[in-house]
Amino acid sequence: EQIVGEFAAMDRKGLPLAGDYLNTGVAGQPFHETPKPRWESLHPVMGMLELYWLTDDENCRTAFEHIWWSIVENDRHNNGGFSSGEKAQGNPYHPGAIETCCTVAWMAASVEMLRLTGDARVADELELSTLNSGLGLHSHSGRWVTYNTPMDGVRKASAHEIVFQAREGSSELNCCSVNGPRALGMISDWALMTGATHSTQKDGLIVNWYGPGKMQAQVAGTTVTLVQDTDYPVEPSVVLRVTPKRATEFALCLRIPGWSQRTRVRVNGETVPGVKAGGYLRLDRRWKRGDKVELRFDFRLHHWVGERECKGRTSLYRGPLLLTYDRRFNDCDPDDVPVLEAKKLRLHRVEWTGQAPAPELLLRCTDTKGRQLTLCDFASAGEGGSPYRTWLRLRHVGRARRFSRNNPLRTVLS
Template sequence: MKTAEIKQWNLQNETGKLAQNIVRNWLLGIRESNPAILDMFRDRELKPYRDLLPWSGEFAGKYLTSAYYVYQLTGDSGLYQYVQGFIAELLSYLDDGYLGCFQKDCRLTGSYSGSPGETGQTWDAWAHYHIMYGLCLWYDETHQACYFQAVLEIAERFIRTFYREDGRTLSSMGVIYAEMNMAPLHIFALLYQRTHEQKYLDFALKITNDLTIPGAGDYIRCAQEGLEYYQGPKPRWESLHIIMGIAALYECTGDRIYLDAARQILYSILKTDVHNTGAFSTEEGALGTPFKNGNIEVCCVIAFNAFAAQLLPLLKDPFIADFLEISLYNAVMGSFSPTGRWSTYNTPMDGTKCANYHSIGFQCRPGSPELNCCSVNAPRGVGMLSQWAFMEEMDSLYINYYEACTVLLKSGLRIQITGDYPADNTIHIHFSGAMPKNVLLRIPSWSEKTTLDYHGRTDSPEKGGYYLLTDLKEGDDLFLTLDFTAHYLAGQEDFAGKTSIYKGPILYGLDQSLNPRVDFENPPTLSNASIDAAKPIRQADGSIRLNIDNGVVLNDFYHLGASGCFYKTWLPVKK
């Protein structure tokens, strides 16, 4: 199974509108509005040195990755041209395989420019990883040889610098930041997949050995011993990029030790550390519970969703797609202003949504008032829909996505999906062009009673699986009706006695501005019957509401708190 090769997307839906707004109001013009995103590379030798963060160099790479994935959905020609100019300038600062923002004596040492003798301070290798990853993506899109050549030059610099006779290792840049600076494991595994050159696999394997030192993550051993992810030595979100490298090693070698470790970690996190919004992490890592109040960082959500999207084609588990859908509509889209102009750092289950440059203003620097780890990373969450919406394997097409859209596959198949999902539960799918032998529809695990009408008959697919269709022809229509009976998540610990309410993949909550007559601190108890009776209604602004018979109005999580007001997703509910 792999991502379907799509020639053209047309998203006639709220996700598409958000993607276009992100292009127009954030991705385009970032060089001009936040010039330090590239000037930090240009000025790295100038004194006095810039006051940089340990991870400042990542911003350009994360921007490239976000722009690539959003471009996959939008096909925006202006964005395409803008990114080409951005990359051309970025590559002009490549010097002997170094594309970081620190002065010559501090390159890949873990030292700040002003204190070259002190290691364990910077995430220089991590920043290069993100730049290399973004460049690889844009090479795939444009076939510009210089992009991939730059990646290879950086890789050669790493190979010349680490795991040689002098004993320098990525961990020697500072074990305190091991989960950041060993992230290049992922890109070296990908380079081996692309080139089949042994030196890249050898370097990746040396990093896996480095992971076993005291203070590093030791992810494979912990997974083999059945430890939950939160019980390991490095349960922060940055480790997930290393673990993506471990999963990629399975694709390189076929050794199931790597896939088994990645699988254990994925399902461990899904079991213990995913919130009601579909967001991973509390206070930037795994705690072993999703029921604690704490910051829910966007970068953590993006990293885990990227990991889940990577494992979906390897494990072929539709539950992973169920998770990705819930996370997209709630945690991911809910981290953005619908204008696409700003996103959050923390997107709480109960609280308010603040722009990341307010919440983590300490990352703002002269020349980059809006740059931080989350602002350049958040668009990737929306764009990654392109990875898992439609997938293919041999003569089979997997459909995971049901929002209104038209997609043209490179095979010549055109898929048109109409309806108002996820506000409405009825989905119409029309096929034209070159048909695959098999079509498999994802039937979500929350849809207890599903019906599928086609060819004059009605089927009742089981929930939580892929429903196989082998007799479709060009011009066929499918009418899929999912069960929008409300489903619930009972709160525990900090949210004991409260309940989260869903219809379909949407989490609904109480928005203060929509309920001026409700005592927000002590909202009335809602009954299952009144919630079930409320039909989701799409509003002119794109939001989805449930009008409960006691006068309470619930809103979809994406639009909750959009005006800056307070909201709650943990509410009193009784049977």
């Protein structure tokens, strides 16, 4: 009660001292309209969720969930980053700085939201943030992270942009440099989970993360090892090998991203029917050593039509990856990027033969006048200081889509 009371504390002039996170959240007030919509407020907001776990106070849960969805709708940018000028502005198109610490705090809040709800849409948000902003805020060398990872612009070392934090003997140590690696470390918090999902309401082993590697968990009284053989998110196919220590019956719940409208799944060569986007596919069976699950996601292009500051521009996605113009891979200037025809757009992969570092994904297409344009994944853009753009000019993209919880990225198939 004391903590909740402090959330709503006022000074002698009647001005709020904190964010009043509980009352504004329960009332349905957008986060950017609360007294303290800065990124630091996400930490007491997460503390409010801890109060829910301790007290079962449904108001704490309601407020937390509302704040999370409010940020997705109004302040999560096309690259999965959060904040504009270190706070919520109520505008995902705002050109203000998308600070590393803000995005990492947003990802931490999303991990808590996923634990709370078991909602695959939350895992989609974590994937978006991790594979775009989370990777993009790191230099390829691993030596530094950015302070600002903008939608359009350049990337600079945080030690250069927030040099006021420099101290003798540790010039590169700052808030962003210590927070940045958490974007990758947190993958272990949500990649593989146990429990009930929002769509199945029954306990199982929940696969949220797709990418090469090995994961282990305890389920149904035994150890289960999952090995993924894949080039995802560059390529759409994933081979998942399931190896329980002993043959055991349990549910394997596979996240099917909301953007993947035509996902194909096979278990030991047999096609699984009824795969739906935006939830979990529950596979109940007796799993044994040698079992194999094959997934092929829908990597057709999908796009987000911009509004406000980004009106007349469109963001283009291939799977979970935001596609980006980078001056390093093109002859055209950032302000003269070719106009693309959405309905006729065809991209093909090319290999980078120039100087290192090579991008993870490089795609080439032609514009309406036959000029070539090369696009890379967002995380590879801006390496070395080259300018980049994620809001591109596309023709015949249709009207901008309104936000909905069933389509939080506002995208449609190109």
